[in-house]
Amino acid sequence: MKTVLMFSPHADDAAAFCGGTLAKLAAGGWNVVLVRITDDAKDSVGLTVEETIQRNTEELHAAAQALDIGEIVELGFPTDTLADVSETVLRERVVYLLRKYKPYAVFTFDPFGQNEANLDHIRVAQVVEEAFWVSCFDLHHPEHFKEGLEPFSVCERWYFGRPVSNPNRAEDITDYFPKRVAALAAHKTMMRNTVNQFRLQLRAWGRRAPLLDAAMEGDLTPLVMGFLHAQSSAIAAAHSLGEGRLGEEFRVVRFGDMEEFFEQISEPI
Helix, strand or coil: CEEEEEECCCCCCHHHHHHHHHHHHHHHEEEEEEEECCCCCCCCCCCCHHHHHHHHHHHHHHHHHHCCCCCEEEEEECCCCCCCCHHHHHHHHHHCCCCHCCCCEEEEECCCCCCCCHHHHHHHHHHHHHHHHCCCCCCCHHHHHHHHCCCCCCHHHHHCHHHHHHHEEEEEEEHHHHHHHHHHHHCCCHHHHHHHHHHHHHHCCCCCHHHHHHHHCCCHHHHHHHHHHHHHHHHHHHCCHHHHHHHHEEECCHHHHHHHHHHHHHHCC
């Protein structure tokens, strides 16, 4: 059984950016492990910090169940402040998890993505990118080896973003789209916080959106479904997946410009 690690800065990032693909891999027999980096303690409207942590954690587990994610690992760093966290401290945790779970593939934000305003996303992308090669070095964090771990290198890196830079793969998630919608809609607390941000911006613009107002108190599913369907349809059309199909977009990297060379000189184990 192959393992995939999803390094998610916040609870809702998996469903929002690659939920269909993770559900598809799980259905194919993969062991999907989600690593939440932060505690999402501030991602709410009208709740205390304690209530916010509890609700976002409960909703993360509901979303993970919708996507058939097998395990959740909590790192618990304070949300929206990763720019203040030592990069080497955060990187050590990522290296440890790479060595522990030995994933065939890792999903995370694109460290070279454009239009990314969330610094937590940027920091996680940068840290995971550096951890890919640091995890191979036996002089980096040798304390891990006392637990029976060993140097390890990931085979495939799946990057997503808004948008991902130089995408080279579009995964057809049509059959798994309902799971993605259910997972993102499960994040009621975080989604309403996002909706409220747009409402505040619209108010400054002198406008309002009744659909957003309704989502603050009622069912989030119509709004989530409409947004994700438009996004997934556009990706499918751009990559010629076929009429009526839905897709998620990635930049998948193995050996870069050395891929062809290693195909020529390698053989199955």
